[in-house]
Amino acid sequence: MAMRHKCKLSCDLIHTHFGELVEKVCRCLVYKGPLVLAEIARYTEMNITQLRNCLLVLVQHNCVQGFKIFQEAVGPNPPKVLTSYLGLTDNILHRMRFPKFLSIVRDELGEEAEALLEGLLEHGRLTLEQVVQRAAARAGKAESEVELPLKQTFAALVRSHYIERCPASEPTVAPKAIEPPKKVPRGPNSKGRAAKVAAIKNLESDYDRIVSVAAALDTERFRMPSSLEEVGETGGGDVSMTDPVVPGQKRKRDALAMDAKTMAIVDEKEVLWRANYEELIRKLRHQACVAQVKTRIDAAAGSVLAAMLEMTRSSETTSKPQVSAPLSMTVIMQAVTMTPEGRTMTMERIRGALHQMAQETVGFITRTGEGGSSYIINMHKIIEQGRRNEVEAIVLQRFGRESCRIFRLLMMKGQMEQKQIAGMAMVQLKDARELLYRLLKEQYVVVQEVAKTAEHSAQKSIYLWNINWDVVKLLVLDDMYHAAGNLQQRLSHELEQEQEVLELLKQIQAAKAAGAETHVTLTQRQHEQVKRIRRVASILEASLLKLDNAILLFYDF
Amino acid sequence: MAAAAPSAAAVGAAINRLLDLCRANPNGLQQSVLDQQMKDVGLEVVTAAINALLGKGHIQLFQQGGSLIYKEANKEESVKFKGLSSEDMLVYQAIQQSANQGIWTMDLKRRTNLQQPQVTKAIKNLETRNLIKAVKSVEHKSRKVYMLFELEPSRDVTGGAFYTEQEFDVEFISVLKHQSLHFILKQGFATLENVADAVRKSGITKEELRLQDFKQILDMLVLDGEIEEEISSGVGTHAALPPDTLCYRGSKTRIPDSSAFTSIPCGVCPVLHECTDDGIISPKTCVYFQTWLTF
The missing domain is CATH 1.10.10.10 (Winged helix-like DNA-binding domain superfamily/Winged helix DNA-binding domain)
Structure with missing residues (x-):
């Protein structure tokens, strides 16, 4: 079953981050779909207090979303409202990416912003007050000392949409969306690729629906806390500008009930904030686009594209749009000259870079508008090209140069016969056959029989080879999840093996930190062990981060 | 066979008429036409005449679609076939x-x-x-x-130029491939004709290679991601070429030799699909991991 390894990987992550009990609850939700509390209790056989605590941990860390469904009256039973919980696998997987998120924010908004975001990532969700408290405790200063600069950083993060207000905790979802848990064909019951793809689509649409119901409107999500509104306004953010006009009906009612002062207190003490993964991923997506253009054209084109993406970022309405909003030449010029790399670029140079990007066979950007006066960025095409490169590299490594040649040939031409393939790829017919069947075994290619006789006699049939790109992408992605899961498993296994010596090391360090003399020292052998486990862990962790880039490319972008 | 043998004179006349008819229809005399023209002569006589002519190799018999066609054999050919059964x-x-x-x-x-x-x-x-x-x-x-x-x-x-002694000549192809690639990379860009000329002049082969053969080599290089096709603009770097001609240049993005996925053992693992956490094949006991982590 496709995406089985995704579920497994998310459970593994929860296990390493939160331990066994929480993982048990998470496993149940991830594999079985949305469940109500009683059902979870039945499946996990945990006592209700423990279970409740585990769920709270998961909700706190944005790994589970609760929602209400209205159940109609059946027979003598009165209608009731049930609260179900949905495991958010995407969010769980984002836990692997925390280092990436932090480095984005550090590069863009500086180290204070990074520290603030780190707090939010560490604790899942926090109120503004708690954020201030945490920062004060860390710096060892009074809250009033750190408050002002911190609030400014906070405002900057909100303005850049890197943090957001938490979504509604238990929104009501129309009943239709929740039916599938039983209906969704899973595992060995579903046969064939189409069924798999359909099942995944189905699951995803449910998932998306619940998440989108929970999510607030953009204006609400990024509304500054009222104590920060002045800070926001001095920063000239568009969020605070639109703010006074928009509050919806419901908020108006709330607002009437409270005066501004209590509002401010509520905003500070009760409204929870969390990192906005969507925006952070968007930034990573943009970076991937720029990197792609940089390698295919040059650094200059890369920086022009980066400036363009930055300009259109605020107008992106979905998480992964196909194309950007159109940009006119003058806007592009302005945007480029504002960036540090672009300051020295002449107009000719920028024009040249745009021309190159539009000319490139991939079609990075396209001219639109009257007389081709503006440009749009084909983000989807750029990402798709990145995916193709990745798959080609994988085929090259796994199956060799000839197979890669055949794969590329089929990608370009589609539907071909063995003999044609052998001719065009310049491989001997019998070798071509072997290579094709190896690719077929791993499902990178598909073969279709075109029978000329009613008896489907093999000698008289034509066999056409082809590539089903969507399926290949899905397979590669699942293999990657599998590999990432393996890395994670191996890492925790290695650490477990060396637990004793690591424990010892920790004691020594703690003693040293406390300034006490310690009579415990490591033997030669133990020193070796520590050295080994450190190296092994760093290899595994680095590989996991790199592999995650590929997973992002295939799933999140 | 008819009971009474047709007279020799009648057959001789029929032979002459038949030959005339064949000459009148150089593209082949259809059976139906023959039947119509020779209506007045008896069927046995015509058959005897045809047999005689066929036996001597003066006419040839073909089957076209469902009908038979007769053609006169030219003199040379009739000599060639003389005495053949x-x-x-x-x-x-x-x-x-x-x-x-x-x-x-x-x-x-x-x-x-x-x-x-x-x-x-x-x-x-x-x-x-x-x-x-x-x-x-x-x-x-x-x-x-x-x-x-x-x-x-x-x-x-x-098998064409790339076969020597009925064997696909992998060596020869790889030499041609490298020579072509080398030339294109040295020149920056080149057309098919340029490459063909350069390789022919280099004298690495005595084989007579046609332009199509070179095209095949270049297509293969394109598929390998070593070179890219490009339409010349006729200006700038392409000033030497007329506009809109197809030329080749070195590829800017070669297929990467490694990826994040394939640089870990699982990426190239032949038994990845049989690998489970607690199975016989598992990441905890994996030998590929073992060798990877101890170098």
């Missing part, structure tokens, strides 16, 4: 039909409905007269195919 002729015609693709003895046997020894004998006869020749096929290495002596075997049979 009708079986020999049948075999000859089957071989002729196969044109430059050639035909295998088994197929010949099936096509002519003759016994194996008869076919072998006919082939031997025809070969000694230099009417047909045997060619080795690349597709089926153990088979010999026969075709008319004067024909050049088709590329399907010989």
Whole structure:
């Protein structure tokens, strides 16, 4: 079953981050779909207090979303409202990416912003007050000392949409969306690729629906806390500008009930904030686009594209749009000259870079508008090209140069016969056959029989080879999840093996930190062990981060 | 056979008329036309005349669609075929039909409905007269195919320039590939003709290579991601070329030699799909991991 390894990987992550009990609850939700509390209790056989605590941990860390469904009256039973919980696998997987998120924010908004975001990532969700408290405790200063600069950083993060207000905790979802848990064909019951793809689509649409119901409107999500509104306004953010006009009906009612002062207190003490993964991923997506253009054209084109993406970022309405909003030449010029790399670029140079990007066979950007006066960025095409490169590299490594040649040939031409393939790829017919069947075994290619006789006699049939790109992408992605899961498993296994010596090391360090003399020292052998486990862990962790880039490319972008 | 043998004079007259008719229809005399023209002569007489002519090799018999066609054999050919039995002729015609693709003895046997020894004998006869020749096929290495002596075997049979002695010449191709790539990278960009000229001049091969053969080599390089096709703009770097000609340049993005996925053991693992956490194959006990982590 496709995406089985995704579920497994998310459970593994929860296990390493939160331990066994929480993982048990998470496993149940991830594999079985949305469940109500009683059902979870039945499946996990945990006592209700423990279970409740585990769920709270998961909700706190944005790994589970609760929602209400209205159940109609059946027979003598009165209608009731049930609260179900949905495991958010995407969010769980984002836990692997925390280092990436932090480095984005550090590069863009500086180290204070990074520290603030780190707090939010560490604790899942926090109120503004708690954020201030945490920062004060860390710096060892009074809250009033750190408050002002911190609030400014906070405002900057909100303005850049890197943090957001938490979504509604238990929104009501129309009943239709929740039916599938039983209906969704899973595992060995579903046969064939189409069924798999359909099942995944189905699951995803449910998932998306619940998440989108929970999510607030953009204006609400990024509304500054009222104590920060002045800070926001001095920063000239568009969020605070639109703010006074928009509050919806419901908020108006709330607002009437409270005066501004209590509002401010509520905003500070009760409204929870969390990192906005969507925006952070968007930034990573943009970076991937720029990197792609940089390698295919040059650094200059890369920086022009980066400036363009930055300009259109605020107008992106979905998480992964196909194309950007159109940009006119003058806007592009302005945007480029504002960036540090672009300051020295002449107009000719920028024009040249745009021309190159539009000319490139991939079609990075396209001219639109009257007389081709503006440009749009084909983000989807750029990402798709990145995916193709990745798959080609994988085929090259796994199956060799000839197979890669055949794969590329089929990608370009589609539907071909063995003999044609052998001719065009310049491989001997019998070798071509072997290579094709190896690719077929791993499902990178598909073969279709075109029978000329009613008896489907093999000698008289034509066999056409082809590539089903969507399926290949899905397979590669699942293999990657599998590999990432393996890395994670191996890492925790290695650490477990060396637990004793690591424990010892920790004691020594703690003693040293406390300034006490310690009579415990490591033997030669133990020193070796520590050295080994450190190296092994760093290899595994680095590989996991790199592999995650590929997973992002295939799933999140 | 008719009870009374037709008179020699009648047959002689019929022969002359038949030959005239054949000459009047150089593209072949249809059976239906013949029947109409020779209505006045008895069927036995016509049959006898045709048999006599066929026996002497003056006319040839073909089957086209459902009907029979008669053609006069030219003098030269009639000499060539003199003394050949009708079986020999049948075999000859089957071989002729196969044109430059050639035909295998088994197929010949099936096509002519003759016994194996008869076919072998006919082939031997025809070969000694230099009417047909045997060619080795690349597709089926153990088979010999026969075709008319004067024909050049088709590329399907010989395999084209890239086959030497019925073997796909991998060495030769890789030499050609490197030479072409080297030339393109040195020049920056080049057209098909440029590459062909350069390789021919370099004298690495005595083989007569056609432009199509070079095209095939370049197409392969494109598929390998080593070079890219480009349409010349006729200005700037392309000033030497007329606009809108297809040329090739070194690829900017070669297929990466490694990826994040394949640089870990799982990426190239042959048994990844049998790998589970607590199975016989598991990441905890994996030997590939073991060697990877201890270097």
